[in-house]
Amino acid sequence: MKLKKLAVLALLTAASLILFVIELNFPTLAPVPGIKLGLANIITVYAVYSFTAGETAMVLAVRILLGALIAGEPFTLIFSFSGGLLCLAGMLLLRKVIDKKHIWVCSVLGAVLHNVGQLTAAFFVMNTSAVLAYAPFLLAAGCLAGALTGFAAQFVISRLKGRIDI
Amino acid sequence: MIRSQKFWICVCAAVFALSLIWCAAVLLAPHGDSVRISQDGRVLYTLDLSKEKDRRIEVEYQGRKNIIEIKDGRIRMLEADCPDHVCIHTGWLSSDIPIVCLPNRLVIEFAGSDLDAAVG
Incomplete structure (x- = not known):
């Protein structure tokens, strides 16, 4: 039983890494750094609604670490971690009040928290409030991308219902 | 609720x-014509674009280099040896959205209207 769960979590991590690598090859969407679809978040949102907090955190942390290694940009780690952890903490709280029919709502708010975390990190790293001019663009794009990945995760959950027994 | x-x-x-x-x-x-170039929170240059001649400014950070171009009263990042080149894709500085090179901690932004009011 425990081994099976380990295998499923490893599979999820691998799937999120694949999504991450696919997205790396997309052209830059906008002149504002940090704007992206966040396809790998589909897995995080799925995991939030299917596994315990600790298990989801493990999948996310491994994905962020290995993702930074694959992308070869270790300096982005602090932004990924601050954004990812705030997003995860928020979604883990929100899953208590948002039901499985409204996962996209949870995903949108998670994306917004992700941006808030990134901007806070950028504010301290860059030592300037200039990065705050990025905030509205990141938030607006985050809402759209969050809704998209949220719907994707919702489909995954309804399709996989009863097919994986962990 | x-x-x-x-x-x-x-x-x-x-x-x-x-x-x-x-x-x-x-x-x-x-925004005015006054532009501030800063690195790691330190202001390196404060320029008045309306009075600047066309020129290039080189800025180094831990062995990495950025080249800033001023042309026809506009300013942009011309070259950067960082991995992502977000700063170059930003293009000419045209609004309150700053040109930021995160890896090299470099920010190019309009300095706000207070200074302009005092100068102009």
């Missing part, structure tokens, strides 16, 4: 609407 799904949908809509209004405010905000 906190258990109502509608409440959370409204929160999403409100965040999205506010961010769009904020976007417009940033894009439409008036």
Whole structure:
């Protein structure tokens, strides 16, 4: 039983890494750094609604670490971690009040928290409030991308219902 | 209220609407000709674009180099040996959106209207 769960979590991590690598090859969407679809978040949102907090955190942390290694940009780690952890903490709280029919709502708010975390990190790293001019663009794009990945995760959950027994 | 799904949908809509209004405010905000180039929180140059001649400025950070170009009263990042080149894709500085090179901690931004009012 425990081994099976380990295998499923490893599979999820691998799937999120694949999504991450696919997205790396997309052209830059906008002149504002940090704007992206966040396809790998589909897995995080799925995991939030299917596994315990600790298990989801493990999948996310491994994905962020290995993702930074694959992308070869270790300096982005602090932004990924601050954004990812705030997003995860928020979604883990929100899953208590948002039901499985409204996962996209949870995903949108998670994306917004992700941006808030990134901007806070950028504010301290860059030592300037200039990065705050990025905030509205990141938030607006985050809402759209969050809704998209949220719907994707919702489909995954309804399709996989009863097919994986962990 | 906190258990109502509608409440959370409204929160999403409100965040999205506010961010769009904020976007417009940033894009439409008036700016002067005074530009500040800073690195790691330290101001390196304060330039008045309307008085600057066309030239290039080289800035180094831990062995990495950025080249800033000033041409026809505009300013942009011409070259950067960072991995992502976000700063170059930003193009000419045209609004309150700064040109930022995160890996090299370099920021090019309009210095705000206070100085311009004093100068002009």
